[in-house]
Amino acid sequence: MTQQEVFEVLHDWAQQGVLRRLDVALARFLHELCPQMPSALVVGVAILADLEGRGHTCVMLDEMPQHLAALKERALQAGSTCSLAPDVVWPLDAMPMLRACAVVHVEGEEDAGAPLVVSAGRLYLRRYWRDECTVAARIHERLQYETGFDASRAAAMLARLFPPAPDHEVDWQKLACAVALRGRFTLITGGPGTGKTHTAARLLALLWANRDEATQALRVALAAPTGKAAARLKQSIDRELGKLSGLEGMSDLSHSLGPARTLHSLLGARPDTRRFACNAAHLLDVDVLLIDEASMVHLEMMAAVLEALPPAARLILLGDKDQLASVEAGAVLGELCRGAEQGRYTPETSQALEALAGTALPACFIDPEGPLLSQQVVMLRKSHRFGGAIGQLAFAVQNGDADTALRLLQPSHDPAVRLLPVAVSPAVSVAQIVAELAVRGRAHAAGYAAYAELLQQQPPADPQKWDDWAGRVLRAFDRCRVLCAVREGPWGVSALNEAIAAQLDALGQLRCRGTWYAGRPVMVTRNDPDLGVLNGDVGIALPMAGHDLRVVFLQGQALRTVSPSRLADVQTAFAMTVHQSQGSEFEHTVLVLPEHHAGLSRELIYTGITRAREAFTLACADVQILREGIERVTRRASGLLWRIDKLSSS
């Protein structure tokens, strides 16, 4: 098959939506740089780019034949009549082909800046290879440092911060603080409500008590990947520090903390570039950087953070390893936490932790061969928020136990979780069924009714009272949310948003005319620093006396109002994707699964369930889809862990 013919096939596949145009354009660009590039590598580049779009940072060379077969299968299913000739085969040993190609650099050999890189059986786009090397090297450096502190003072403080655990069970929160005190890189993972922020606040108190005696300063930066998550982090830290107000110096610590910021804002994102004002040449001015919701931090951002962090500063990552990773490539937290359940602390670590925290680790968590990274990773295991059915359901999904998950969803069980079987007929669509539930709610589970009722009231003319009313509308709206796995189609965000608005309109609770109407909830889809709104912020268009509509956002306890005409990047927010809901929680969450399992995964279902505080409803046509989704674990290809291990053992 000639290369021209190969490109014709790839173009056809891009037209059919099997590949992105970008994937084919990259293959063509590299082929122009290296016209001798064999057809197998042309297709391999398109596959690599396609996988990057799905969150992978590289492709394993020995898995390329499976990816090629899967691509052909997708093309067939999409109805393409074009196919690759049998002579386009990925070779069993691809190294001679790759080495002979001018656009490929083989790690360890002379580097002329080729756009593709081969390393340890993996093929990368240079950008991801560079970011992976940076993250691995910087983490490895941080793992080398031990920090100095007054051990007896720290042990006394830990004992005050954490009362003795009942039944001598391991207090992982206390251990996490002891671990973090010892090193400059710490990762604290745990499901929702396991006390990650509770622990982080106590850790800050501990670090504050151990701060530099001469300067009496501790510069702490709080950050998260999204504005919403940053706002929540600050609220939770303030709440938890409030509980420690009896301890000396806590009000000074509280006052010294600035607002939590998005990582983009912390690093000083420059509009329309991938560069940041803070970088290896202009380091962040911090002693401690605490990042919440770190599962959403992608590889490129993690590399930027690590580059900009002073070597002596402590980095503390908080996150849930089982949640969805970011849409962009890389699942850094998930990968770094791969051994978190087993602990794998060396006897030396265990002894040091026991001296500090006064708790001996059970033998099953000790491993004389435990890697360096594991010594700085702690998994919190006890939920302080979810004891009931939501927690049990999340746990079953996390463990891939579909039978238990289905049993918990049955009507005979706790009403906090419920299955809504969606029987579609020519007369009733999926969207109508879900919209009805979302508007009315169900027993023990709120819907959008309370928000709609508040909208019926005459908006107060008095500005103070108007603010109060607007705040109540926003809080009432936040009681329920519909989450979808897909954007388009009958089970997607767009159809459900339309159906819920139509349902509220039909009930006379909203008058949904035109783009902007009183009561329209919107989600911002792009940061707009000038307007003070961030990607993920949810606001509601409300009538204000003497003005047309104003879109109101609740930011902490304060309201921000913006004219609708200035909000260019928004979408209606009765329904949103599970990805968009990350970092948020709602009293009642309705998770809508599509009619096929493509795009579903255990992480997505788990993330959807754990957005629910008091009630969870799963809407799906067939429980088999739930079962298949729970069984499908997404593992993104990456060499990060391998690289850190290699650095640690060299």
Ligand SMILES: Nc1ncnc2c1ncn2[C@@H]1O[C@H](COP(=O)(O)OP(=O)(O)OP(=O)(O)O)[C@@H](O)[C@H]1O
């Ligand atoms: N050891 C504890 N003793 C008593 N209450 C606790 C403890 N740990 C956490 N909590 C409480 O449990 C609740 C959840 O804790 P926290 O918000 O820190 O969890 P989280 O892991 O950060 O949750 P999320 O993933 O939702 O951010 C809070 O009200 C917190 O005060």
